[in-house]
Amino acid sequence: MHQSSMSLLIHESAEEYHAKAKHYLSSHQLADFRKCPQLYYRKKNQFHTQEESPAYLVGRAAHVLILEGLERFREDFAVGGPINPRTGLPFGPTTKAWSEWAETVGKSVLSDSQFETVECMNESVSRHETAIELLRFGIPEAVARAEYCGIACQIRIDWLDPVQGIVDLKTCDDLTWFEADSRRYGYAHQLAFYRAVLSKVLGIYAPVYLIAVEKKEPFRCGVWRLADEVLNRAQKENEQAIDRLHYCIANDSWPTGYEEPRVFDFI
Numbered sequence: 001m002h003q004s005s006m007s008l009l010i011h012e013s014a015e016e017y018h019a020k021a022k023h024y025l026s027s028h029q030l031a032d033f034r035k036c037p038q039l040y041y042r043k044k045n046q047f048h049t050q051e052e053s054p055a056y057l058v059g060r061a062a063h064v065l066i067l068e069g070l071e072r073f074r075e076d077f078a079v080g081g082p083i084n085p086r087t088g089l090p091f092g093p094t095t096k097a098w099s100e101w102a103e104t105v106g107k108s109v110l111s112d113s114q115f116e117t118v119e120c121m122n123e124s125v126s127r128h129e130t131a132i133e134l135l136r137f138g139i140p141e142a143v144a145r146a147e148y149c150g151i152a153c154q155i156r157i158d159w160l161d162p163v164q165g166i167v168d169l170k171t172c173d174d175l176t177w178f179e180a181d182s183r184r185y186g187y188a189h190q191l192a193f194y195r196a197v198l199s200k201v202l203g204i205y206a207p208v209y210l211i212a213v214e215k216k217e218p219f220r221c222g223v224w225r226l227a228d229e230v231l232n233r234a235q236k237e238n239e240q241a242i243d244r245l246h247y248c249i250a251n252d253s254w255p256t257g258y259e260e261p262r263v264f265d266f267i
Contacts, residue, residue: 010143024154146200165206192234
């Protein structure tokens, strides 16, 4: 991958990217479809809404601080809250006073304890030699769009290095179980989708890495390179799913996958 090829990528805010979700297939949409075509259809047509959980907020904040730095973090997030005049201490994030204050800030708000967690995660990544090497050069939140398997697709890569390739940052509760969680959440399929769509723009298959950091003590950080054979298998399954998606679109048929009775034949 040459440095000049990076100019083919798109730079836009998360809001701009997600606003175009109705017109493009993303890795998360494809994951929904593989799980349940009806779930994909409902989300695509906005029948499904989901509020941001505290865990997701911490993960999103960690991504910004680790990948884009403190200045960008301060643009996107506020920290703290109003002070209780009776105690001299901040109101808790579950109180009405804190919620009313947060609505006036105009950006996502972290409590002091949440921000402390994000700082610890950032520090852990900064101490991991391989993680820092992967994040030394490159660009954060690189967007690419291309036609893949006959459908318009879009990706937003956490970090793209012209030499090291695709780097995806994950936050987790316990690094001990991260490999098992990766299988459960389909990370190989997500990153195979990134690699395939990016290849349509850059003309090559980039290497793929995962950086994972814990959201609690001791905030361990680990790095994995995804084997080509794993990505190739996941890519094949993605492409089979996209074939089924074409069929569902053509027939306006969105099954759950559980229409037929199943046999429970194991303990």
